[in-house]
Amino acid sequence: MQKGMLRPLFPRKFPHIPVTDVAGEVVEVGSGVKDFKAGDKVVSILSQFSGGGLAEFAVAKENLTVSRPSEVSAAEGAGLPIAGLTAHQALTQVVGINLDGSGPRKNILITAASGGVGHYAVQLAKLGNTHITATCGARNIDLVKSLGADEVLDYKTPDGAALKSPSGRTFDFVIHCATGIPWSTFEPNLSTNGKVIDITPTASTMLTFAMKKLTFSKKQLVPLLLSPKKENLECLVGLVKEGKLKTVIDSKHPLSKAEDAWAKSIDGHATGKIIVEP
Template sequence: MGVSTLAGFLPLLSTILGTDVAGEVVGVGPGVKNLKLGDKVVAMLTHATGGGLAEFATSQESLTVKRPLEVSAADGAGLHVAGLTAHQALTKSAGIKLDGSGQPKNILVTAASGGVGHYAVQLAKLGNAHVTATCGSRNIDLVKSLGADEVLDYKTTEGAALKSPSGRKYDAVVHCATGVPWSVFEPNLSENGKVIDITPSASSMLTFAMKKLTFSKKHLVPLLLIPKGENIEYLVGLLKEGKLKTVVDSKHPLSKAEEAWAKSMDGHATGKIIVEP
């Protein structure tokens, strides 16, 4: 499998899975077929193939796509891990058809102003879902602007209980927060509702096993991201068409990458944190 060398990119502080970058191809391996020197690209870097907080990086061709002029480097750099996680949770786990051709479903997105959450809200609306979302009070207007039909302040009694203001039961929950026990989710789920946990803990894995053993119709689904190039290309296309947007929390120079990392670890970023040259 060929690799491409990227320069002048914008590394995205992301999950432990990998890092996202945007930049220009300055070198290609002998197996590369679809990229050439000078191409503007966005790419997902895994820990197996290297990190992103440096002036140069290498990426697999299969996880690298050309960046259209309509998509800024920052928007592209923010997309891969978070966008792919939201995409997989909704399409594979929740069964949402993003062209809107499927049956309408009720979706809850927790931590909807965060990296994965803000993409999940937008993608769920493309799939004709009714979206209830949770976030902090300062981000309620933002999440509404992304398309959420109902927004709960997670610090209120109603928000902590995750109850839909319109009384809806959720067919699926894209769970981007932490520390919410199954007992809070269960009464809010439809008969065959599921909780898709993007950061499964030991307790959530135990819940997953117990629901399987007891043949419960309501269950928890730990999400293991399987990145695919065609899905990256699809999401970049949505950015180009204006059907999806990246919310940028802040931008930091590469020389102060540690400040960006600290902000990311604080856990209260709105959207994505970008490191740029």
């Protein structure tokens, strides 16, 4: 578990904000590091509990750090770790899609599809054999369609609020990236064995999850607990390199204006990722 020093794209200024996504250049490595050396360009995910990425320098573990090829900019790479890995885990491990397009076709709903996790989820789902229904704000409908969604709902319209597929489909899986939508809204739109994957589970999520299990319901609410893996981050970086995945960047902020970036994030209406640069 040796560690190396990285010069990240995300500098740290706020001690209680666990920024965990970094991309930058290795400036020093620990004695046990085998795969990296000073000068290497990398993408890394830091501890979800302590963060540390909003800094001029950050300490990262080798087993959660991957090489960043020249085709992937630091900003693109910095957006990937938490959001991209969340989308990847939900789709490949829970939904079970194959990113090569093989396997049975699935109908998927992605809520908040223009957000950090949502915009990656749309692109990754499109690589699989899926029909994608997505929700977002009216201003982002064209963007979400361009990322691969087959049909897009404005979440403020009656059909959008009710999660009704324009083509009348029911959903085998929902990648739920929004908040505040009750189970009663999802349930009538699910297929017989449909599942809602909640990427930000709350106490209410866990209660519904337990109740559905106890009552042997075929329709399930699944809380997603992220388990970051190096090979999955390598997969995402590789897809960006190949032009099959992109990081949509909402805005970039210098370290001296990091508080503006955080305020924009808290506002909850960013399109894609917010980047802080040194």
